[in-house]
Amino acid sequence: MVAILPATGSPSPMHPTPLPAFEDNYIWTLRGDDGRAIVVDPGEAGPVLAAADAGLRPQAILLTHHHADHIGGVEELLRRWPGLPVLAPDDDRIPVASRRVGDDERVELGGWAFDVLAVPGHTVSHIAFHGHGLLFCGDTLFSLGCGRMFEGTPAQMLASLDRLAALPGDTLVCCGHEYTLSNAAFARAVEPDNPALARRIEEAQAMRQSGRPTLPSTLAGECDTNPFLRVDAPAVRAAVASQAGHAPGDRVATFAALRRWKDGFRA
Template sequence: MRLQPLPAFEDNYIWTLGDASGNAIVVDPGEAGPVLAAAEDGLTPIALLLTHHHADHIGGVDALLARWPDLPVFAPDDPRIPQATRHVGDGDAVEIAAWHFDVLAVPGHTRTHVAFHGHGHLFSGDTLFSLGCGRMFEGTPAQMLTSLDRLAALPADTLVCCGHEYTRSNAAFARVVDPDNAALRRREQEILDMRSTSRPTLPVTLASECDCNPFLRVDTDAVRAAVSRQAGIALIDRVDVFAALRRWKDGFRA
């Protein structure tokens, strides 16, 4: 299957995963234009997968349904996503034509956020970013950390396909937190090379994220020590470490 990120807005990605004939699932179409343009080049959407209700992830759905009225829309059970034709939650499966995705509940960024895992790909929305994670608008640190733990436990060769091109700024923060991490230094150079020619930094393997992403490394001595220094207090509990790390990131400026 062919994976294609369609750039949208300033830094969003609308993900498509298609077969040889051009049929494709479309993930988080925040605007319709990029999908309609891809359709002119032969893409035929067969389903929409929505991870959460934010407008930059669902704003294009109505226009796509106007073009393809019978398009199924798989989304979490949330009244803020009225276009859903099938509500999905933790443990459910999306099966349509040759596509199969397992649904994981990953609350934290929003209370009803889900991720889709299948065909070696993880569509993580705004829960897991490369070298980062989403802000907690509706969830608690414990919820978000549990969600990240669930994603980190997927197969190491899973390709992470998240909702935004935040990787370069996330790398700047990660290097402050974990400056002696050799894998992170290599990933940062790769990111700089990619962005210098406007290439996407995604997808990225989950193995790389587990090696480099500080939000997946709160149990390591290096990250725990850095967060404790920043907080001015020794932090032992992993939820406390994660919460302090997220607060540090919220106020970080490169």
């Protein structure tokens, strides 16, 4: 267990809020009614500074992986709040970290507590944070999709997704990008007759039309609709076999073929 801040009582009730950044990133904040907050993957500082002007009081920063659109704002935030704890995976490509955390560690930050999960695939050192019914999963799992494998293997990525899918179904999925509708087109191509998917797409369209984020989603909902969590579903396996021209040999091969299909997919 890694204790970063002294326990001062939970800042409950807590509110997960995505702050839009760049074109489609989300910086997540988990704040209590008193304004104390955890900040997750601040790729740029501006949205966090604006939230601070409205009462946000950052207590710590959590980083899921080394990509610039997830860590690029940390240095400026540390100039505003020197000494703010920055928890990150053990990766030299994240020089702003003040504490390295790894698989199966439990971190306590004031009234917050998170379990650290190693989820390699998008990058080899990617981690996720799970606690308070929330999953901060960076670019490993998206609503209706998953991250590209820039560094990991299909076996690693599938194992990471399996691990996340095994968390409680009411877990709220707080991922790093607003990709739901773009992912929806591919998911519908894979499973056009999935009624849960049709409902999710209709819901997401209404959310975006009204200017709302489609996140967080629920893990149970993702398991019902996200093709990358459904590689064992007969309809998904059949669609992959049809697309590839042959039936993949096992579930890792099914996942790999599904990811290749997505990489070249154009709606």
